[in-house]
Amino acid sequence: MSGREGMEGREAALAAFDRSADDMDLAALVVDRGPRLEEVRSVDDPVVGELAFEFEDVRIDLSLHARGPSRTLSGTVRGEFGYALLEAHRPGGRREDVASIEETGEFALQDLHRGPIRLTLRRDAEAPLITEWFTL
Amino acid sequence: MRQAACGSRGAWRDIVDRHLPMVNGIARSFGLSAPDREDVVQTVWLTLNLHLPRLREPHHLRAWLSRVTRDKCLRQRRRDARQYPTDPEKFAHVDGDAPDPEAEYLRKERDEALRRAVDRLRDPAERRAALRFLEPDAAPPPQDRRVAFNERRRMVRRLRNTLEDEI
Numbered sequence: 602m603s604g605r606e607g608m609e610g611r612e613a614a615l616a617a618f619d620r621s622a623d624d625m626d627l628a629a630l631v632v633d634r635g636p637r638l639e640e641v642r643s644v645d646d647p648v649v650g651e652l653a654f655e656f657e658d659v660r661i662d663l664s665l666h667a668r669g670p671s672r673t674l675s676g677t678v679r680g681e682f683g684y685a686l687l688e689a690h691r692p693g694g695r696r697e698d699v700a701s702i703e704e705t706g707e708f709a710l711q712d713l714h715r716g717p718i719r720l721t722l723r724r725d726a727e728a729p730l731i732t733e734w735f736t737l
Numbered sequence: 738m739r740q741a742a743c744g745s746r747g748a749w750r751d752i753v754d755r756h757l758p759m760v761n762g763i764a765r766s767f768g769l770s771a772p773d774r775e776d777v778v779q780t781v782w783l784t785l786n787l788h789l790p791r792l793r794e795p796h797h798l799r800a801w802l803s804r805v806t807r808d809k810c811l812r813q814r815r816r817d818a819r820q821y822p823t824d825p826e827k828f829a830h831v832d833g834d835a836p837d838p839e840a841e842y843l844r845k846e847r848d849e850a851l852r853r854a855v856d857r858l859r860d861p862a863e864r865r866a867a868l869r870f871l872e873p874d875a876a877p878p879p880q881d882r883r884v885a886f887n888e889r890r891r892m893v894r895r896l897r898n899t900l901e902d903e904i
Contacts, residue, residue, distance in 0.1 A: 607758030610778045614757055617782035618741070618749040623790050635815035650816045665816075692783055715772070717780040734783040736776045736813055 617692060628654035628661060628722075628732045654720075654732040661687075661720065665737065672713040672737040674720075677706040682724040690719050713737055738795040753782065756799060760806050762846070766838040767810040773817060777809045784809075807839050854899040858892070867892055 632653035650665040659680035666673040678687065685702040689710050697718070700708040715737050722730040740748035760781055764774045784805055792801065855867040 607761055608754075609761055610775055610782075611753060611757060613775070613779040614753045614782040615746075615750060617779065617786045618746055619786055620742075620744050622787065623742075627787065633812055635812075650812075692779065716776050717783055719783075734780050734787065736773075736780050736809070736816075 613692070619694070621694070622731055626656050626728055626730045628656035628659065628730055630733045630735065631655045632662075633735075652735060656730055659722065659730060661722065661732065670715060671711075672715060673709060673711045674713065674737075675707070675709040678702050678708065678722065679706055680724075682727060685722060685724045688721045688723065689713060690721055692717055738789065738792060738798060742789045742792075749786075752785075752798070756802050759799065759846075760802055762842050763803060763806045763839060764810055766842040767814055768838075769810060769813055769817070773813050777806070777813050780809055781806050803839075810838075850900060851896070854896045857899050858895060863892055863895075867896065 630652060632651065634651040636647060636649045647667060648664045649667045652663045652665065654661045654663075659678065659682075661676065661678050663674050663676040666675065674689070678685065686699055687702060687708050687710065688699045689697045691697055697713060698710045700710050702708050717734050718737050719734045720732040722732075724730070738748070738752065741752060760778055764778050764781075767774075769777065781802065785802065792798070852868075855864055858864045858867060
Protein backbone atom coordinates (compact mmCIF):
# COMPACT_ATOMS: atom_id res chain seq x y z
CA MET A 602 0.00 0.00 0.00
CA SER A 603 2.95 2.30 0.70
CA GLY A 604 3.79 2.35 -3.03
CA ARG A 605 0.38 3.77 -3.95
CA GLU A 606 0.48 7.27 -5.37
CA GLY A 607 0.29 9.86 -2.60
CA MET A 608 0.91 7.25 0.10
CA GLU A 609 4.72 7.39 0.17
CA GLY A 610 6.01 7.32 3.72
CA ARG A 611 3.00 5.42 5.09
CA GLU A 612 5.13 2.98 7.08
CA ALA A 613 7.05 5.83 8.76
CA ALA A 614 3.80 7.69 9.44
CA LEU A 615 2.23 4.61 11.04
CA ALA A 616 5.41 4.02 13.07
CA ALA A 617 5.20 7.56 14.47
CA PHE A 618 2.35 6.42 16.71
CA ASP A 619 3.68 6.29 20.28
CA ARG A 620 1.81 7.25 23.43
CA SER A 621 4.77 6.81 25.83
CA ALA A 622 5.55 10.54 26.02
CA ASP A 623 1.99 11.75 26.64
CA ASP A 624 2.67 12.47 30.32
CA MET A 625 6.03 14.18 29.84
CA ASP A 626 6.53 17.93 29.90
CA LEU A 627 6.93 19.35 26.40
CA ALA A 628 9.32 22.21 25.60
CA ALA A 629 7.90 24.22 22.73
CA LEU A 630 9.94 25.50 19.80
CA VAL A 631 10.25 29.28 20.22
CA VAL A 632 13.10 30.11 17.82
CA ASP A 633 14.05 28.53 14.47
CA ARG A 634 16.52 30.47 12.34
CA GLY A 635 18.24 29.49 9.12
CA PRO A 636 21.95 29.58 8.23
CA ARG A 637 24.17 32.46 9.32
CA LEU A 638 24.94 34.33 6.14
CA GLU A 639 28.26 35.77 7.24
CA GLU A 640 29.91 32.40 7.85
CA VAL A 641 29.22 30.78 4.53
CA ARG A 642 32.64 31.34 2.97
CA SER A 643 34.93 30.91 5.96
CA VAL A 644 33.78 28.08 8.24
CA ASP A 645 34.28 24.34 7.63
CA ASP A 646 31.25 23.25 9.66
CA PRO A 647 28.88 26.20 9.35
CA VAL A 648 25.87 26.83 11.52
CA VAL A 649 22.94 25.78 9.35
CA GLY A 650 20.28 26.52 11.93
CA GLU A 651 19.58 27.92 15.38
CA LEU A 652 16.72 26.71 17.53
CA ALA A 653 15.40 27.36 21.03
CA PHE A 654 12.89 25.44 23.14
CA GLU A 655 11.18 26.63 26.31
CA PHE A 656 9.19 25.11 29.13
CA GLU A 657 8.47 27.22 32.21
CA ASP A 658 11.91 28.40 33.49
CA VAL A 659 13.93 26.03 31.27
CA ARG A 660 15.32 27.21 27.95
CA ILE A 661 17.43 25.15 25.53
CA ASP A 662 19.33 27.11 22.88
CA LEU A 663 20.82 25.06 20.05
CA SER A 664 23.15 25.66 17.12
CA LEU A 665 23.05 23.06 14.38
CA HIS A 666 26.43 22.55 12.64
CA ALA A 667 26.89 20.61 9.40
CA ARG A 668 30.04 18.83 8.21
CA GLY A 669 29.22 16.70 5.19
CA PRO A 670 26.49 14.24 6.21
CA SER A 671 27.35 14.63 9.91
CA ARG A 672 25.55 17.05 12.22
CA THR A 673 26.48 18.48 15.61
CA LEU A 674 24.14 20.14 18.09
CA SER A 675 25.76 22.50 20.56
CA GLY A 676 24.28 25.08 22.86
CA THR A 677 23.22 25.93 26.38
CA VAL A 678 20.50 24.89 28.78
CA ARG A 679 19.28 27.50 31.23
CA GLY A 680 17.16 26.81 34.30
CA GLU A 681 17.23 25.98 38.01
CA PHE A 682 18.59 22.44 38.26
CA GLY A 683 21.72 20.55 39.36
CA TYR A 684 23.13 17.60 37.45
CA ALA A 685 21.46 17.06 34.11
CA LEU A 686 21.82 15.02 30.93
CA LEU A 687 20.61 15.82 27.44
CA GLU A 688 19.73 12.86 25.23
CA ALA A 689 19.13 12.77 21.46
CA HIS A 690 16.32 10.39 20.51
CA ARG A 691 15.23 9.09 17.13
CA PRO A 692 11.78 7.85 16.05
CA GLY A 693 11.07 4.55 17.74
CA GLY A 694 12.79 5.70 20.94
CA ARG A 695 16.41 4.89 19.94
CA ARG A 696 18.93 7.05 21.86
CA GLU A 697 21.65 8.25 19.47
CA ASP A 698 23.82 10.29 21.82
CA VAL A 699 23.88 11.73 25.32
CA ALA A 700 25.72 14.74 26.73
CA SER A 701 26.14 15.99 30.27
CA ILE A 702 25.27 19.62 30.89
CA GLU A 703 28.31 21.59 32.05
CA GLU A 704 28.12 23.98 35.00
CA THR A 705 27.92 26.78 32.48
CA GLY A 706 24.90 25.07 30.91
CA GLU A 707 26.84 24.18 27.76
CA PHE A 708 26.58 20.86 25.92
CA ALA A 709 27.45 19.26 22.57
CA LEU A 710 25.87 16.28 20.82
CA GLN A 711 28.18 15.12 18.02
CA ASP A 712 28.27 12.90 14.94
CA LEU A 713 24.52 12.83 14.56
CA HIS A 714 22.86 11.57 11.40
CA ARG A 715 20.36 13.60 9.42
CA GLY A 716 16.65 13.07 9.99
CA PRO A 717 13.98 13.68 12.64
CA ILE A 718 15.26 14.03 16.20
CA ARG A 719 13.98 14.98 19.64
CA LEU A 720 15.89 15.90 22.80
CA THR A 721 15.14 14.72 26.33
CA LEU A 722 16.46 16.71 29.31
CA ARG A 723 16.87 14.58 32.43
CA ARG A 724 17.35 16.55 35.63
CA ASP A 725 17.79 15.46 39.27
CA ALA A 726 14.44 15.13 41.05
CA GLU A 727 12.50 16.42 38.05
CA ALA A 728 10.32 14.74 35.45
CA PRO A 729 11.97 14.33 32.02
CA LEU A 730 11.46 17.26 29.68
CA ILE A 731 11.15 16.56 25.94
CA THR A 732 11.44 18.94 23.02
CA GLU A 733 9.30 18.99 19.92
CA TRP A 734 10.55 16.94 16.96
CA PHE A 735 12.78 18.75 14.50
CA THR A 736 14.80 17.72 11.47
CA LEU A 737 18.60 17.72 11.28
CA MET B 738 -8.62 11.67 16.99
CA ARG B 739 -9.80 10.96 20.53
CA GLN B 740 -9.53 7.22 19.95
CA ALA B 741 -5.99 7.63 18.61
CA ALA B 742 -5.07 9.78 21.61
CA CYS B 743 -6.35 6.98 23.84
CA GLY B 744 -4.05 4.47 22.13
CA SER B 745 -6.02 3.09 19.17
CA ARG B 746 -3.59 2.21 16.36
CA GLY B 747 -6.55 1.60 14.04
CA ALA B 748 -7.75 5.18 14.56
CA TRP B 749 -4.20 6.45 13.89
CA ARG B 750 -4.06 4.40 10.69
CA ASP B 751 -7.35 5.95 9.57
CA ILE B 752 -5.95 9.45 10.18
CA VAL B 753 -2.76 8.62 8.24
CA ASP B 754 -4.64 7.08 5.30
CA ARG B 755 -7.02 10.04 5.09
CA HIS B 756 -4.44 12.84 5.26
CA LEU B 757 -1.12 11.41 4.02
CA PRO B 758 -1.79 12.26 0.33
CA MET B 759 -2.36 15.91 1.25
CA VAL B 760 0.78 16.05 3.43
CA ASN B 761 2.84 14.42 0.65
CA GLY B 762 1.34 16.77 -1.94
CA ILE B 763 2.28 19.88 0.02
CA ALA B 764 5.78 18.52 0.69
CA ARG B 765 6.30 17.75 -3.02
CA SER B 766 5.23 21.26 -3.98
CA PHE B 767 8.22 22.71 -2.08
CA GLY B 768 10.74 21.00 -4.37
CA LEU B 769 12.80 19.45 -1.56
CA SER B 770 15.14 16.56 -2.31
CA ALA B 771 13.55 13.13 -1.78
CA PRO B 772 15.44 12.39 1.49
CA ASP B 773 14.59 15.84 2.89
CA ARG B 774 10.96 15.44 1.88
CA GLU B 775 10.76 12.04 3.58
CA ASP B 776 12.32 13.49 6.75
CA VAL B 777 9.90 16.41 6.79
CA VAL B 778 6.84 14.22 6.23
CA GLN B 779 7.95 11.85 8.98
CA THR B 780 8.53 14.83 11.30
CA VAL B 781 4.99 16.06 10.58
CA TRP B 782 3.52 12.73 11.74
CA LEU B 783 5.83 12.60 14.77
CA THR B 784 4.66 16.12 15.64
CA LEU B 785 1.00 15.17 15.26
CA ASN B 786 1.57 12.13 17.48
CA LEU B 787 3.17 14.38 20.10
CA HIS B 788 0.36 16.93 20.00
CA LEU B 789 -2.53 14.49 19.66
CA PRO B 790 -3.57 14.61 23.35
CA ARG B 791 -3.59 18.42 23.18
CA LEU B 792 -5.65 18.83 19.99
CA ARG B 793 -9.30 19.40 20.77
CA GLU B 794 -10.94 20.08 17.38
CA PRO B 795 -11.03 17.04 15.05
CA HIS B 796 -12.54 19.08 12.21
CA HIS B 797 -9.50 21.38 12.27
CA LEU B 798 -7.03 18.50 11.82
CA ARG B 799 -6.67 18.92 8.05
CA ALA B 800 -5.90 22.63 8.41
CA TRP B 801 -3.51 21.91 11.30
CA LEU B 802 -1.62 19.31 9.25
CA SER B 803 -1.50 21.62 6.25
CA ARG B 804 -0.04 24.46 8.33
CA VAL B 805 2.52 22.26 10.12
CA THR B 806 3.65 20.61 6.85
CA ARG B 807 4.08 23.94 5.13
CA ASP B 808 5.95 25.35 8.13
CA LYS B 809 8.36 22.40 8.33
CA CYS B 810 8.97 22.42 4.57
CA LEU B 811 9.84 26.11 4.70
CA ARG B 812 12.26 25.52 7.56
CA GLN B 813 13.91 22.62 5.79
CA ARG B 814 14.25 24.56 2.57
CA ARG B 815 15.76 27.51 4.41
CA ARG B 816 18.19 25.27 6.30
CA ASP B 817 19.30 23.46 3.18
CA ALA B 818 19.79 26.64 1.23
CA ARG B 819 23.38 26.70 0.08
CA GLN B 820 24.70 30.20 -0.47
CA TYR B 821 27.34 31.00 -3.03
CA PRO B 822 28.69 34.40 -4.03
CA THR B 823 26.82 35.22 -7.24
CA ASP B 824 26.62 38.06 -9.70
CA PRO B 825 23.36 39.92 -8.85
CA GLU B 826 22.80 40.43 -12.60
CA LYS B 827 21.98 36.72 -12.85
CA PHE B 828 18.79 37.35 -10.88
CA ALA B 829 17.60 40.30 -12.94
CA HIS B 830 15.17 38.16 -14.95
CA VAL B 831 13.84 36.06 -12.03
CA ASP B 832 10.07 36.32 -11.67
CA GLY B 833 9.36 37.68 -8.20
CA ASP B 834 5.64 37.02 -8.60
CA ALA B 835 5.94 33.25 -8.93
CA PRO B 836 2.91 31.45 -7.43
CA ASP B 837 3.02 30.36 -3.82
CA PRO B 838 3.69 26.55 -3.60
CA GLU B 839 0.73 25.95 -1.28
CA ALA B 840 -1.58 27.98 -3.54
CA GLU B 841 -0.33 25.87 -6.47
CA TYR B 842 -1.10 22.68 -4.56
CA LEU B 843 -4.59 23.86 -3.59
CA ARG B 844 -5.27 24.93 -7.21
CA LYS B 845 -4.19 21.47 -8.42
CA GLU B 846 -6.39 19.77 -5.79
CA ARG B 847 -9.35 21.94 -6.89
CA ASP B 848 -8.76 21.13 -10.57
CA GLU B 849 -8.57 17.40 -9.81
CA ALA B 850 -11.90 17.58 -7.93
CA LEU B 851 -13.39 19.48 -10.88
CA ARG B 852 -12.12 16.88 -13.34
CA ARG B 853 -13.66 14.09 -11.26
CA ALA B 854 -16.96 15.99 -11.26
CA VAL B 855 -16.72 16.52 -15.04
CA ASP B 856 -16.08 12.79 -15.53
CA ARG B 857 -19.39 12.10 -13.81
CA LEU B 858 -21.42 14.22 -16.25
CA ARG B 859 -23.55 11.82 -18.31
CA ASP B 860 -23.76 13.73 -21.61
CA PRO B 861 -20.46 13.34 -23.60
CA ALA B 862 -21.02 16.70 -25.33
CA GLU B 863 -21.47 18.37 -21.96
CA ARG B 864 -18.31 16.66 -20.67
CA ARG B 865 -16.34 18.03 -23.64
CA ALA B 866 -17.81 21.50 -23.08
CA ALA B 867 -16.93 21.38 -19.37
CA LEU B 868 -13.37 20.29 -20.07
CA ARG B 869 -12.94 23.33 -22.31
CA PHE B 870 -13.39 25.52 -19.20
CA LEU B 871 -10.48 23.72 -17.52
CA GLU B 872 -8.20 24.23 -20.54
CA PRO B 873 -7.58 27.98 -20.70
CA ASP B 874 -5.97 27.76 -24.15
CA ALA B 875 -8.81 25.85 -25.79
CA ALA B 876 -11.05 28.03 -27.99
CA PRO B 877 -14.81 27.57 -27.44
CA PRO B 878 -16.83 26.50 -30.51
CA PRO B 879 -18.85 29.30 -32.15
CA GLN B 880 -22.49 29.22 -30.99
CA ASP B 881 -25.37 31.44 -29.96
CA ARG B 882 -24.35 33.41 -26.83
CA ARG B 883 -27.74 32.97 -25.09
CA VAL B 884 -27.76 29.21 -25.66
CA ALA B 885 -24.15 28.98 -24.51
CA PHE B 886 -24.97 30.93 -21.34
CA ASN B 887 -27.92 28.67 -20.43
CA GLU B 888 -25.96 25.51 -21.15
CA ARG B 889 -23.09 26.74 -19.06
CA ARG B 890 -25.39 27.62 -16.16
CA ARG B 891 -26.98 24.15 -16.17
CA MET B 892 -23.59 22.53 -16.40
CA VAL B 893 -22.17 24.61 -13.52
CA ARG B 894 -25.19 23.66 -11.38
CA ARG B 895 -24.65 19.95 -12.05
CA LEU B 896 -20.92 20.26 -11.37
CA ARG B 897 -21.59 22.10 -8.11
CA ASN B 898 -24.04 19.40 -6.98
CA THR B 899 -21.50 16.70 -7.82
CA LEU B 900 -18.75 18.52 -5.89
CA GLU B 901 -21.03 19.05 -2.89
CA ASP B 902 -21.88 15.33 -2.90
CA GLU B 903 -18.16 14.57 -2.93
CA ILE B 904 -17.46 16.85 0.04
